[in-house]
Amino acid sequence: MTSTHLDVDDVEINDLGLTGYTVRPLTPDDAHAVFDLMAAGELETIGEVAIEEADIVSDWQRPSFDLATQSIGVFDGDHLVGYAEVASGRYADAAVDAEHRGRGIGTALALWTQRVSRRDGAGLVGQPVPDASPGEHLLRDLGYEVLWTSWVLEMPQGKTIEPQPIPEGYSIRPAEGEADFLAAHVVVEDAFLEWSNRERETYEDFAAQVLHRPGFEPWHLRLMTAPSGEIVGTSILQLSEGCGFVSRLAVRREQRHRGLARALLVDSFAVAREHGAHRSELSTDSRTGALSLYEKVGMEVTSTWRHWAKNTSESPA
Structure with missing residues (x-):
């Protein structure tokens, strides 16, 4: 078996220094194989599977993302044993089959993500990996640094968040159409860009990840309205395998400290239970x-992740 020589917009993925594997860009038909690969890694490192195939599908269908030039798969025969992708030249994800570690695949994929980042002009590339995982050890050894830490939290089974009264005239309802979707996107982006150093997400990318995510229903998008009827907060709910997951929670800056975010969270989890x-x-x-706010309402950390990143403008990989 030999590696296939391919060029992806001047970023060579011919053999990445690997022997005995074939390498190619991924296609939408590879989504399930990528899910299996990532799920196995999560089960090993955090003891449960957090990712869903719908996460991969919705990410890949963003207009800003191009599988042909921003993804790579490493195959042993027909079996996917390694994968990486880089969105916007900045945000990477990667995984390697446990049985194929120690053969240079992880290092080759990391170097490939750096070259893609350099090609696409981001100057910085990074990805989240679980605490104390093989991926974390690899990125540390390759000179990556931690930019931030993230946590997955769960409300213990049988417990609920104590409701908090909200000001008179405010109410929560499900999204009902395009105007609501557009308003929710603005609320989310305005809030998230207060602390996230990135370009503003387009509505089309938002729609691909939220509205066109497999299984989405309009009632998954919960809206907080002010007495005027203006949408001032939103919670985006995902339902799968008996779990209600709030993927985004946002309230307009001038509307904070009124209990609106807490009310949205209580509502989302209640609807999920229903x-x-x-x-x-x-x-x-x-x-x-x-983090402390969620812990105060009774939620508990179930896994810790760190975003490791590297400056890709320093020197070619």
């Missing part, structure tokens, strides 16, 4: 300063 969820989860990171 639809069969017995677990309630969300994630946050050190840039937001919200």
Whole structure:
């Protein structure tokens, strides 16, 4: 078996220094294989599978993402044993089959992500990896540095967040159409860009990840409205395998400290339970300063992740 020579926009992925493997860009048909690969890694490192195939599908269908030039798969025969992707030249993800570690695949993929970042002009590339995982050890050895820490939190089964009254005239309802979707996108981006150093996400990318995510229903998008009817907060709910996961929670800056975020969280988890969820989860990171707030309402950390990054403008990989 020999490696296939391919060039992806001047970023060579011919053999990456690997022997006995074939390498090619991924296609939408590879989503399930990538899910299996990443799920196995999560089960090994955090003791559960957090990722869903819908996460991969929705990420890959963003208009800003191009599988042909921003992804790579390493195959042993027809079996995917390694994969990497880089969105916007900045945000990477990668995984290697446990049985194929120690053969240089992880290092080769990391170097490839650096070259993609350099090609696409980001100057910095990084990815989240679980605490004390093989991926973390590899990135540390390759000179990556931690930029922030993130946590997945869960409300213990059988417990709920104590409701908090909200000001008179405010209410929560499900999204009902395009105007609501557009308003929710603005609220989320305005809030997240207060602490996230990135370009503003387009509505089309937002729609791909949220509205066109497999399984999405309009009631998954919870909206907080002010007495005027203006949408001032939103919670985005994902339901899968008995779990209600809040993927994004945002309230307009001038509307904070009124209990609106807490009310949205209570509502989202309650709606998820009504639809069969017995677990309630969300994630946050050190840039937001919200960890203690979620712990105060009774949520507990179930896994810790770190975003390791490297300056790709220093020297060619």
